[in-house]
Amino acid sequence: MIECNLFPHDKIRPIQDELIDNVKKAVKNGLNLVAHAPTGLGKTAASISPALEYARENNKTIFFLTSRHTQHKIAIDTLKEIKRKHDLDLLATDIIGKKHMCVVPGINLLHPSEFSEFCKSQREEGNCAFYSMTKKSGKATVYAKKVLGELKKMGTPSVEEIIETSKKNNLCAYEVAVMLSQNSDVIIADYNYIFNRNIREGFLTKIEKLPEDLIIIVDEAHNLPNRVKDMATHRISNILMKRALKEASKYQNEEIADQLIHIENTIRKMSEDLNRENKEKKVSKEDFIIEIEKEYEYDELIASLEFFSSKVLEEEKKSSISSIVTFLEAWRGPDHGFLRMIELKDGLREPLINLSYKCLDPSVITSEIINQSHSTILMSGTLKPINMYSELLGVSQPIEKEFQSPFPEDNRINLIIPKTTTKFQQRSEAQYKNIAQECVKVTDNVPGNSIIFFPSYALLDQIKKYFVELNQKTIFTEIRNMDGETKQELLDNFKKYEKEGSVLLAVVSGSFGEGIDLPGDLLKCVVIVGLPLSTPDLETKTLIDYFDKKFSKGWEYGYTAPAINKVMQNAGRCIRSEKDRGIVVYLDERYAWSNYNKYLPNDKNTLVTQFYEEKIKQFFLK
Template sequence: MPWTMALSLFPFPAVRSSQKELIEAVRKAVQEESCLIAHAPTGLGKTAAALVPAVEFALENNLKVFFLTSRQTQHRLAIATLQAMHEISPTFIALDMIGKQTMCLQEASTRLQSGEFSEYCAQVKKDNLCDFYGGTFKKGALTKEATATIDSLKGAVASESIVHESEKCKHCPYEIALQVGKKARVIVADYYHLFHPSIRDAFLAKINASIEESIIIIDEAHNLPDRMRNVLTDMTSSISLSFAIKEAEKFGFDELRERIESFLSCIERLSKNLENREEMLLSKEDILSIFEGEDDLYRVIGELDEAGSLIVEKQQKSHVLRLSHFLSLWLGPDKGFVRILSIKQGKRQPYIQVSYRCLDPSLAAGDVINNAHAAILISGTLVPTDMYRDLLGIKNAREREFPNPFPKTNRLNLIIPGATTKFSQRNDEQFKRLAAISAYIANEVPGNTAIFFPSYDIRDKVNWYFEKICKKTTMLEIPNMQKEEKAELIDRFSSYAKVGAVLLAASSGSFGEGIDLPGDLLKAVVIIGLPLQRPTLEVQALINYFDEKYERGWEYGYVLPAITKTLQNAGRCIRSETDKGIIAFVDERYLWPRYKACFPEDMEPVVSRDFVEEIRTFFSISTS
């Protein structure tokens, strides 16, 4: 398609030079109907750089733009950018689309899991028990009031606005959003809206859209492989099966109760083969053996589904229904998946878990990305780009690695050897060394320091020594923090900017990515060790699978996911062109070629044993 980009929708006073390169790369991708995989560090202005050329092209060629992101903060940033673009040229509508359950105004929706909510929603609509849906449609047609609400929503429409207006007028927010989506040229949504097979098909049908006539922008695309694997993964447990047995008994499904009891007995019998292990591989036949072939299992799945739907009518949620979904997936393919039985520690006692886990994210992502008019994958940690091309099964891709736009003099990247979190060398002596290095850094930094550890367990063992020698106030991240708790800790940590405090967190925890502490709020990030996954059966299966498929199993299945986490941790430090700070990678393994080669080219870390003097010099120059 011949096309001259005008940049008439660019919402800021000037285009930065590095941003201009990204805009040009996006322009080429949408014009040539290809995919762009772009490593674009923080500060490049990637949201506007991706949206402006994509929206301009979509307006001229009658396409839809989907901006997909997994974080609410990015939803807000995208909508704010689109609102600024709309003020320049009010010729399009943009919609912020969040999950149906999140938008639901029914009180029961907050108590249900996603699969249960879908059944509950369908049932209350069928039985005319949802006043919000009833206020939106009458005899299959939109009410006058709903039409008026839809017509009033213009510009870049935030999800909060839709929920607010719908609650005020007694409408279903999700149905109102879908109607706005029919008119919208741009939709900001979650990954699941286009990559979850059943959600995608229903969603696109309701907004009269297609993948082929869409430009898809995938923000924070380093998260996409894991999210895609989760889409095609499911599990059940002895706890869930026990609840399913009680449900079947309560509602008089005696034959199904016996079937579920047989399933529970089967996994209990299989678990005895574990001996002293925590997990073991299963085959499809291990579960099929309790049924009279696949036809019998399909019949049972149908009966479970029907019974579960009836149970949802009575109590909104059903473990019987969840079992139906799990068994449906269990019959899926072997290639690209692994079946595992494991023992997990519950709050009171151990329980058995049986899982069907996807290994290959391309099974969920490949067709969507390859069939779209164009796809733009962007992230500040999308290196190496060829790994993401392979993992996501992308066929026609341009790969670009853009340099960090911030002045090199504003950052000091250090590799500090002399200690490690390597499993075979974990002992009190190592923890003392790690504590000493961390304390030396934190005590020298004129401000706040965040220290990230591979796990909470290692964090606590190092902290036992660290808190005795660190001169600053220390704060500990708590596992599985709620949104309010996280915000409270960030506010408290930020309040110490002038005198300095230390936050000790986990690489994969609440603060590892997705938070901004610009200016003087964070002066140093210290990354202790490598957040390598435990060598579980799933990890080993990933390594074997990617070895067979790409001959890069060790990299794709083990090393690079850990490096991506460390780079996300590192990205918390410098968030603007005026920020100054240090990033220290503390572990001798960062000197090993297989790990050092994973750093972005422009990172240029300095190996230092005299790191205290390096830090003093850096901050004395920065403040002079």
């Protein structure tokens, strides 16, 4: 029986003990662990408890990182329980992005890059009253220390409690959280705090820690590669240039306006040979810099725009010019692992021209800190193939472990129905109608709610036309760019159909694809229509080529696996607890092909079948 002295619950469950054992091994030996650990295993407690025991004995600090703010709660609740059960003098800090903690009214209108400039200028000019109340000459004020003492007494305050307490006392919540972090055993934060180099270096300096002092636990680590790539990707467009020009003319600064016009002309010149047939091309670092330097010295141009935008931000909360500065600085970055491209897209009033510096290889960002840390634990319910994640994130000599699902196998059946396809060459009205028919045959036999996931909004619309004609149940439909409130409202209404049964039509990578919990009888069936493969555009082709050269696995790492990972996230919505029963339908002939089938569950309850209606009925009769 495995021992875990700081475990928050009375019993350690089977399989959970294996994860605890592996976390112990990793932290004890200073190694990294990459773990495929399915939902229901109790990952948070199984990772934090053994890591905390080691960290307290060896003067290490745990960073528990999540991809969404909503996931902080389970970590804080686990720590509260550890503190209570073991009567521990434990301190944890829950921190989110500075902008989201800022108590200055109206701050949510700003873009993150504009916000950091705004905050910097407010502090430097002594214009932020909250900051002045919190710090004087870089040190905590007596008043802030008193409030900090109150938060320390709480031991494990949530970020909401930190913000509320700071607001009540007119303090900067972010600075309060940073000061609290200095003595914390555990810091619960977003990925940015560790995987954005600038943020990490600034934060670690402030809390006086080195990378080797850290045990990093990354929750939902399947999100990390794309999240990191997005962080390191930068673009400017002709539309952004227009907004920037308006800003310059508002302040009647002709010199800045001339500089912006030159940048815009450069982008237009670089895109001259693009058209409807030939919409994108690679460009080089020099293509852009040489053209810019025909009029201005590149570094001086950045300095001039930066100076101007910092003045704008003293007056206003927004500056498009500051976003241009961020891009120009990023453009000086390395070529290895990145793609520089220019593309022409349809715009509302005029064609959109994007000049982008895109990160292709997340390991150029993640590898250094993962391997410098004392130990990094990467875990997720969908981290397969495990070795792919180790390679993509550049983890040296990892312990790689796949844990079994703790849920009874017989609570779920997986049906692969190879009767239709969304393959581009075979798309037609007849195909859409067939897909709609198969969907109805499935959902009609489900005594409860179903979600059907489509690869795109366009396909959802095409197939929905036929689906509404054939289907008898109430239909809910996801729409593009749903805000949090609308999404919640839709989910609340959907839940009301638990007995009667309704169908939610959604998109694989949309609002409902991951991160929603519909336990018990709230969701009985998930249908995944087609495969959400990327468009074979310049970026995808370059990615395939890049991973082919690096790992000889271009198609798998650059094309197949990312699509399958999204599919597995969707499938995971169906069974959220030990008692849930449900079916997952993979509706496309390609799911029966070995190159895709090898990623799907491989057990006695996974069937490739054309005749499934009776099976669904029988399953729900049990």
